[in-house]
Amino acid sequence: MSQSRVTDYGELTRARMSMSFPLRWVNSYMLPGEEGWTIVDPGPRSAENEAAWDEVLNELGFSYEEISSIVLTHHHPDHYGLAGWLQERSGAQVWMSKAASEAARRNWGGTEFQPEGSFDAATIDLYRRHGMGDDRLAQLPEHLSGFRTQIEPQPEITIIEPGLPIRFGGRLWRPIETGGHAEGHLSFYEEETGLILCGDAVLPRISPNISYSPGGDLHPLRSYLNGLRTLGALHVTQAFPGHRDPFKNFTERTEQLLEHHEQRLDRMEELLRSEPRSAYEICTTLFGTSLGIHQLRFALSETLAHLVELADRGRAYCNQEGDVITFGSLTVNQSP
């Protein structure tokens, strides 16, 4: 890495935790407060990141016992993964939204939700019905179960009450729940200063993945676009995202992302005009056929999210014949 792992931004300190290509790193934020230190999104679990936390604490001069809370923006492994490990070492409370904690249980298994592995089976079934071929489907079980090592042990969660401000790092934050990228995703906004910890809700330079997944939000792109409008109305002076570097043009970035998704919707509608196609066909037309299974999964989930939105807007229809689902255009082709 060319940059050092730890950066001091004054209000808070960032530690970059390693993760797989193409994102390469996830930002963990550390804030000192009255009760002790708060860690926001500790990163995915790996031997490398465990060693990195030892180093970071050593560099900043505090011990695991001095961590009083771990705050999670959402349940994805790159943010949530090390929470249980860090909780074991610190005894800290782990905070997240109710919807995010339910998504974690649904995806990673456990207790009163779905038995372990059933999310994986439902994902494979979903992709099969949307046109993914057997060769690609065969790669999914190993890919999906591969996340487990990044999220174990799972933390004991304390729910953040919706609508109530939460105090950590010596500041009073308003949690703002937005969907589309992940159920129950929270951003934390300090009204007084305009600081926001925005997780993966808004990222600089990259468009956060919109995910249609089994048991989750049935209209994820709709949720995401609504969330962008909510977030874009805030007076943000400095945004601390889950990936890449902190940035200031927060509202402008929400507008760019809104525009990006409208363009993508137009492009997909255009592709449906010639003939009905499966989500998988649309996905490979847009993103190519050489994606690795990890990238392909994100691309297909996002394609599905867009196709569902087109159908919601009355610009496409969805047809199921037997086990196979296709989408078609509902707009009349004016060309002769």
Ligand SMILES: [Zn+2]
């Ligand atoms: Zn995420």
Ligand SMILES: [Zn+2]
């Ligand atoms: Zn992320």
